[in-house]
Amino acid sequence: DAGVIQSPRHEVTEMGQEVTLRCKPISGHNSLFWYRQTMMRGLELLIYFNNNVPIDDSGMPEDRFSAKMPNASFSTLKIQPSEPRDSAVYFCASTTTPGGGELFFGEGSRLTVL
Amino acid sequence: KQEVTQIPAALSVPEGENLVLNCSFTDSAIYNLQWFRQDPGKGLTSLLLIQSSQREQTSGRLNASLDKSSGRSTLYIAASQPGDSATYLCAVLMTTDSWGKLQFGAGTQVVVTP
Numbered sequence: 001d002a003g004v005i006q007s008p009r010h011e012v013t014e015m016g017q018e019v020t021l022r023c024k025p026i027s028g029h030n031s032l033f034w035y036r037q038t039m040m041r042g043l044e045l046l047i048y049f050n051n052n053v054p055i056d057d058s059g060m061p062e063d064r065f066s067a068k069m070p071n072a073s074f075s076t077l078k079i080q081p082s083e084p085r086d087s088a089v090y091f092c093a094s095t096t097t098p099g100g101g102e103l104f105f106g107e108g109s110r111l112t113v114l
Numbered sequence: 115k116q117e118v119t120q121i122p123a124a125l126s127v128p129e130g131e132n133l134v135l136n137c138s139f140t141d142s143a144i145y146n147l148q149w150f151r152q153d154p155g156k157g158l159t160s161l162l163l164i165q166s167s168q169r170e171q172t173s174g175r176l177n178a179s180l181d182k183s184s185g186r187s188t189l190y191i192a193a194s195q196p197g198d199s200a201t202y203l204c205a206v207l208m209t210t211d212s213w214g215k216l217q218f219g220a221g222t223q224v225v226v227t228p
Contacts, residue, residue, distance in 0.1 A: 033215075042220045042221070045215060045216075048215060102148065102163050103158075104160065105150075105158040107157045108156070108157050
């Protein structure tokens with residue numbers, strides 16, 4: 001398996017623009033997580049899905065952030081409008097649940113908002 | 115609220131020495147604990163997963179122990195090599211979060227000098 005695939009790997013945009021990050025989980029995994037990592041705050045869980053259904057989005061910073069999982073093999077995280085403080089590395093991860101299996105991460109999408 | 119702490123934040127050792135990395139958690143009601151490795155600019159890679167009923171797990175030069183009652187886990191890396199240089203994170207899954215929502219520590223940055 002190719003692992004968790006994220007795109008784009010790097011994104012530079014200007015404040016106010018819309019940003020869409022994409023994720024393809026590992027085939028057969030039924031849980032998907034979006035994390036954000038910064039030097040100041042470490043890893044923060046934004047939202048997670050189980051069987052394509054959002055379970056907990058309490059980590060989403062504000063209404064400018066939204067996430068969807070239209071099917072088992074694809075998810076998006078959208079920021080509209082983007083702000084400089086959104087600059088971070090955004091990770092997608094997947095696993096099988098329930099059962100607390102290993103969590104597999106993608107390589108991340110590094111976002112810079114100017 | 116579960117708090118996961120990793121001390122020290124950074125560690126430097128000469129090649130060949132054994133590495134000892136510590137992880138502590140405040141709530142012992144955990145389902146499992148995972149150790150991850152993160153290389154610069156990369157995602158997290160799962161190293162070892164210890165279920166709450168286990169005392170330790172081993173993989174090659176890596177050994178992780180778990181003492182739930184004292185809220186501690188230790189990752190041992192035998193005969194360290196420069197290639198072991200990375201940030202190591204631990205994460206716990208609470209029994210109340212069977213969906214797989216992990217609580218991460220801030221990580222220990224390890225440098226192994228040749």
